[in-house]
Amino acid sequence: MNVKTPSKLEKIFAAGHVAVTSECGPPRGSDPDSIVKKAELIKNHVDAINVTDNQTSVVRMSSLAACIRIKLMGLEPILQMVTRDRNRIALQSDILGAASFDIHNILCLSGDHQSFGDNKQGQNVHDLDSMQLVQTVRYMRDEGKFLGGEEIKRPPRMFVGAAANPFADPFEIRVPRLAKKVTCGAEFIQTQCIYNLDRFEEWMKRIRDRGLHEKVYIMAGMTPMKSVGMARYMKNRVPGMDVPDDVVKRLEGTPKEKQAEEGIKICVEAMERLKSCKGVAGFHIMAIEWEEKVPEIVEKAGLFPRPAVD
Template sequence: MNTTTPSKLEKILAEGHFAVTSECGPPRGANGEVVEEKANLIKDHVDAINVTDNQTSVVRLCSLAACIRIKQMGLEPVLQMVTRDRNRIGIQSDILGAASFGIDNILCLTGDHQHFGDHPQAINVFDLDSTQLIQTVKLMRDDGQLLGGFEMKERPNMFIGAAANPFADPFEIRVARLAKKVAAGCQFIQTQCIYNMEKFKTWMQQVRDQGLHEKVAILAGL
């Protein structure tokens, strides 16, 4: 696996090392110091810190602002971005904003439905899904283009990740969904938390059968 970005996480994985990441949930308020406190608790134990994006559809301090704080601490943030709350204009703008602060990792997600959160009356967007978000980041990075066709001189150089759920039904399509994300340009996968080892083993065997483990780094969720 050759490195394509300045990402420290990518370098660790490319060298064949075991990488450890941890989530950091931003606060439900404007106190950014909470992010720094959480990051300080885990910084000596992880290679990168995932910053969630209004997880479970609950309003929190934005992932981008939290990532900037973590980056300024000299740590390695992973920007989680959901397509639920943004159209393609907002998505591309936030990607450029993150890149301008040297944020080198992005985890592309669809996001939980707003009915599960604290604003069930909100209108979702879903202009793109997570696979299309992967394609968008790759287009911006590799081709220097926006979705509208504009060509940029300064490209966002990001290590592209996505999530996989080896346990959701129907189980038969789980690896096929992963294959689509890999084909779209995903370079690393983070799975949902593993509670069923036998099912995870079956999923991993199917991943190996298709050779996907040679095309994407897989970080198992614990």
């Protein structure tokens, strides 16, 4: 098996399995149990666990600290890191900190604008952008050097990921943008939540036309809808989210007490369809504050049990 890092996620892909990841949002407090409990809920049904980094710009326990908790449970964390809050000194430093706990996966993001969060008056940093962070981690790993050129003693060994939103505008740049991330060294991609399957498949076709699916593992992002209210919110309020009318209508036509169940059904149907979409190498299930449903989704989508790799 040809792998560059000790990452379990990389091994799953390299062995040709459909990978499954999910995520845990760290708590709004310092209680360590919260992250441990969330990880317990999903640990048998996923290959690796993303830990979000102050998502939507709301202050939470640090992604790195929560990743360490998960790592100490013997699980496989994916450290999400946004360029909004740290300059290149802090980013490199935190990468080393993560590497010291043998955290072997990183997802490089720019992060939501701080105006969405609870510290709207704060500065944002953006010393690097997400692509340059991908380049930075790859440089630290592959060259064993800091951006400043000095040698790193025991360089990080991280499998490097990035995000892609097939639904944001301008659409014609969405594939070139992914190509750019691959050029920068991204090895896996987790996409934005997919509801518009036709548009996603069109994007994947363009990815395949350029052969990008052979250069990077693409994980389809899935978020089950809990209710029609959530669907409407995602459709109308979340930038870069594409929720087709028929998804909203389907939930509208479902009695309130059955909407969550229907939301899971929609999610599982989408996964079934995308399993046969060439180039989809895995699924990233973002069940927001609904981690307990991840096992059910994975099982219903026929992705359980998870494969073992060395």
